[in-house]
Amino acid sequence: MRSIRRGDTGPAVSEIRSILVGLELLVVAAPALSDEALPGAASSAVAQFDSAVFDEGLEDAVRAFQQSRGLGVDGMVGDETWRALDGARWRLGSRTLFHSVPDALTGEDVRALQERMLEMGYDAGRPDSIYGARTARAVAQFQREVGLTPDGSCGPQTMKALRRLGRKVVGGRPQWLREAEAFRQSGPNLVGKTIVIDPGHGGGDDSGVVVPDGPLRWTEADLVFDLATRLEGRLAAAGMRVHLTRGPQPAAPMSGADRAALANSLGADLLISLHLDGQESAAAEGVATYHYGTGSGLSSTVGERLANLVQREIVVRTGMHDCRTHAKTWDLLRLTRMPTVRVDLGYLTSPVDRERLINPMFREQIVEAILAAVQRMYFPVERDVPTGSIDVRQLRMALADRT
Numbered sequence: 001m002r003s004i005r006r007g008d009t010g011p012a013v014s015e016i017r018s019i020l021v022g023l024e025l026l027v028v029a030a031p032a033l034s035d036e037a038l039p040g041a042a043s044s045a046v047a048q049f050d051s052a053v054f055d056e057g058l059e060d061a062v063r064a065f066q067q068s069r070g071l072g073v074d075g076m077v078g079d080e081t082w083r084a085l086d087g088a089r090w091r092l093g094s095r096t097l098f099h100s101v102p103d104a105l106t107g108e109d110v111r112a113l114q115e116r117m118l119e120m121g122y123d124a125g126r127p128d129s130i131y132g133a134r135t136a137r138a139v140a141q142f143q144r145e146v147g148l149t150p151d152g153s154c155g156p157q158t159m160k161a162l163r164r165l166g167r168k169v170v171g172g173r174p175q176w177l178r179e180a181e182a183f184r185q186s187g188p189n190l191v192g193k194t195i196v197i198d199p200g201h202g203g204g205d206d207s208g209v210v211v212p213d214g215p216l217r218w219t220e221a222d223l224v225f226d227l228a229t230r231l232e233g234r235l236a237a238a239g240m241r242v243h244l245t246r247g248p249q250p251a252a253p254m255s256g257a258d259r260a261a262l263a264n265s266l267g268a269d270l271l272i273s274l275h276l277d278g279q280e281s282a283a284a285e286g287v288a289t290y291h292y293g294t295g296s297g298l299s300s301t302v303g304e305r306l307a308n309l310v311q312r313e314i315v316v317r318t319g320m321h322d323c324r325t326h327a328k329t330w331d332l333l334r335l336t337r338m339p340t341v342r343v344d345l346g347y348l349t350s351p352v353d354r355e356r357l358i359n360p361m362f363r364e365q366i367v368e369a370i371l372a373a374v375q376r377m378y379f380p381v382e383r384d385v386p387t388g389s390i391d392v393r394q395l396r397m398a399l400a401d402r403t
């Protein structure tokens, strides 16, 4: 189908307009505003406004829609944008949703349901607008807990139960509130807390990023393992119980889900995953930190705080380029029950970052930065200190002071 674009007219344009109005990305029509002030002008404005014309306002709304759905933003309605618009017509509750094989139901209502499930703490997977097996399982679990037949479909009964609960969870993100509360209740002391350090990759032929570079050849798997053991020593010295997710040469590669399951089984208080990045362009450099979040407002608040602290301490203490923090739904971040972050400590493909990373002194700086961030996680907010100011050698003394 040819893209529908600015200047086009016809019923398809009216339809696109009405969907975007329904999504509140577009106001119905401006002329109503001038009704009282200028009655004459109003009627002529009404006459001029034609909902079947693809005007500038409609193009802006299409762009906003494309941006919100992660589509290419060109302001034109081609096949892909049309499918997304079509799915966006469905309001949660306007049809029964179920796990249909092989053609899964898709639409805005599915996405709304997935977000509700996630907010209530059910693992509905990524809010991808597709009613798959995982969404059905989350719905079945919810049904079981509210005393409905757990058939995994969302019909009138399930909608009623959701609406009844709706008032209790409005405005809140119970899963994250619970996580934040549990974290607060665990107290301000590092001593006795369990932290899992996850050196990425390793096992089989999963070495992560590899740069063949003579005697300076390092793999991501080896470098992050070195960083993990250094961090292990420092955290243990501060009184934490520390576990690594893998040894130097694990027999088989481990998935993010494997690593999350391990941390869950240990009842860890925090998890920090260490990676390096790589790119074809040697110009890419810097550090980035990731926490769980869907990109549409759902985010682990404690995880986000840890990510910000780790990122800022590293940037301030090392001067690495700041590639900021980002919300992601990776298995490791999503399936862990404790605040979890992953930090990508520079690009092995960047000559600047690599020179620094292969220097053990620099790796010590990184370890100190992460240690300071972990310490600050446990400071009460009112006692927090400026980034880069904690002398980690004083840590044990500071801890002794408070107890």
Ligand SMILES: [Zn+2]
Residues within 6 Å of the ligand: 200, 201, 208, 209, 220, 275, 276, 277
């Ligand atoms: Zn990696």
